[in-house]
Amino acid sequence: MIASVRRVISVCTLGAALAACGTVEAPGGGRTAVPSTPARHPAAPPTLAAGPAGLTPVFASGSRTRGKTVALTFDADMTADQGPRAAEGERFDNPQLIATLRALKVPATVFMTGRWAEEYPVQARGIGRDPLFEVANHSYSHYAFTADCYGLPTLDEDRMRADVDRAFKAFRRAGVRNAKPYFRFPGGCYDRRALRALSGSGVTAVQWDVVGGDAFATDADAVARQVLEGVRPGSVVVLHCTRSAAPTTERAIRTVVPELRRQGYRFVKVSELIGASAGTS
Structure with a gap:
């Protein structure tokens, strides 16, 4: 282009000029319009x-007839009042488990409490930004949404929606991008009142059809057997990502994953199962 040109040359149609074009400095001081890249x-x-x-809708398992898929899910539990225990050295995380899932290339969904994300923001951010995983909501406090739920403190109905919202905010502060609009009730305990309290929040409640049995377990082989005996096409398996409360999970996974693959199963995230059930994938 000749250096003395000082006019704007448009490469967009006139009707789209304002919406889709930008300008750059042309040689000689002019401005040349260029197409902008559409936001994705x-x-x-x-x-x-x-x-x-x-x-609030509830999802527990996917299709039994659309292929041998299975979703491994891991609850990253930490209640709102366990900060002092963490300060004294108790570990509510399990980085070795996450490392093993990465090494085995296993997609997974991590249901994380907001308090866990606050305690382990670097790990939360790493999980949330790894395309192998997706982060979903397990409440902020890990307090129960019903009475008599494994001894957990109970939230009042008027605090339930706020507790879920607070968890999403904690994820964002930790740097977790695009947390999924899925919610797992602490302890898996819910009733009609809890479902009503979350109405309009846009979340899908996610339960499971296979209990891994890793909570407080000391026998990794027993955990692996329980998972392998329970899995069916479309299964959602619930396990835990907390060293202190589920110390055998990582060892069990090293047995479960190769055996299910040998049986022809493909590991997927919860979002894929829901998408297939909703007819979007």
């Missing part, structure tokens, strides 16, 4: 439609 937004994660009377 990730597709919204699949969710289920609300249940009767608008209640």
Whole structure:
């Protein structure tokens, strides 16, 4: 281009000029219009439609007839009042488990409490930004949404929605991008009142159909057997990502993963199972 040119040369149509063009400095001091790159937004994660009377939908397993898929899920539990125990050295994380999942190239969904993300922000951010994983909501406090739930403190109904929202905020502060709109009730305990309290929040409640039995377990082989005996096509397996409360999980995974692959199973995230159930994948 000749250096003395001082006019704007448009490469966009006139009707789109304001919306889709930018300008750059041309040689000689002029301005040359260039097309802007359209912003790319990730597709919204699949969710289920609300249940009767608008209640929060609940998902427990995927299709039994659309291939041998299985979702491993891990609850990263830490209650709002366990900070002093963490300060004294108790470990509520399990970095070796995450490392093993990465080494085995196993997609997984981590249901994380907001308090866990606050205690381990570097790990939360690493999990949240790794395309192998997805982060979902396990409440902020890990307090129960019903009475008589494994001895957990109980939230009042008017605090339930706020506790879920607070967890999402804790994820963002930790640097977790695009946490999924999935929620797992602490202890898996819920009732109609809890589903009503979360109505309109946009979350899909995620339960499971296979209990790994790793909580407070000391026998990794027994945990592995329980998972392998329970898995069916479309299964959601619940396990834990907390060293102090589930010390055998990583060893069990090293048995479970190769055996399920030998049986022809493909590991997926919860979002894929929900997407298939919702007809979006």
